[in-house]
Amino acid sequence: MTDKLKLTEAEWRERLSPEQYQILRQHGTERAFTGKYEANKATGVYMCAGCGAPLFASDTKYNSGSGWPSYTAPLEGDAVDEIRDVSLGMVRTEVRCAKCDGHLGHVFPDGPGPGGLRYCINSASLDFEPKD
Numbered sequence: 001m002t003d004k005l006k007l008t009e010a011e012w013r014e015r016l017s018p019e020q021y022q023i024l025r026q027h028g029t030e031r032a033f034t035g036k037y038e039a040n041k042a043t044g045v046y047m048c049a050g051c052g053a054p055l056f057a058s059d060t061k062y063n064s065g066s067g068w069p070s071y072t073a074p075l076e077g078d079a080v081d082e083i084r085d086v087s088l089g090m091v092r093t094e095v096r097c098a099k100c101d102g103h104l105g106h107v108f109p110d111g112p113g114p115g116g117l118r119y120c121i122n123s124a125s126l127d128f129e130p131k132d
Contacts, residue, residue: 002054005100024102032067035123044130
């Protein structure tokens, strides 16, 4: 993705709910098992709540038991950016929306399938479009 969405902090605050702003723009995290998509089993596409970019397909979502929606892979290879995160005294890989740089969650090397990845994503950073 080459065209980044750039908004001022005031524009982000106007566009997002306080919880979405805290997660997407301030790199926050919702409490485990509280997100609206953690148990969602509907078929469709999960999109960035900040900019609407398609991020994850429902057929890659699985129950990791972590308390957050988990996916084995992004919808497209360039849908998300992965950034080294050394906050909180540990080394992790942060996942951001490639279009707006919104914080989505983290990716861990303990997932199922051939890729072995678990994209652990905050529900508040997502919108869901069910398949017709």
